[in-house]
Amino acid sequence: MTVERIEGRFVKSFPRPLEPGVLYVSTHFSTAAHSCACGCGREVITPLSPGQWVLAFDGSVSLWPSIGNWTLPCRSHYVIDHSTISWAQDFTREQVLRNQAADDHALSSARQPAWRRVLGRLFGSRR
Template structure:
């Protein structure tokens, strides 16, 4: 598989079509069949603590790379405007390091979100925007 198109969905269908990235804005997830053709479903969580998905002319770009180090194929690639850009297969150690990095990024995001949810922080940020400091 070397070419993907984007299909916006509410729910990801049970049967996936090769070459399609199914994206649900409501559930903040994108799912596609592995680009190597092995048939494995590859989900990516979207949002500030996950991957980003952008669209241009119906063609998806997903960042950062998609590493399927936990799958038998061990595929590693980027999807850029619907085109697959292959990267070297991930070793077991690289997969573990990537999973740990993802976990740290999520923890940092939620820790920051909790800190910013305090009423006085929100009030201070509103004041800063109001007076033009931010």
């Protein structure tokens, strides 16, 4: 069953199985986890750091950038924005490779300007 809303739940460690519709956040490990929103039941782990994923919590949860499950059979792609799942288009193999290259770059240069740009995009998408 496809998930349309996801609630944030702050935990120390992640339970197994992950409950669908819940974004588990471990501040201790600086990582979030959820069951794939397409309903396939696979675990999606998102490390939280500048250059990886950024979590915003204001009662609802937002994760940026999008979740692209290229390595899963479902290949689902969505954005978690204020606890709402917004489905995005499937990426071509070329786009995936380009994104991975961009991710590698962001990881190797996770500095202040990149962090600010991520925040700008995250909060800019609100209005």
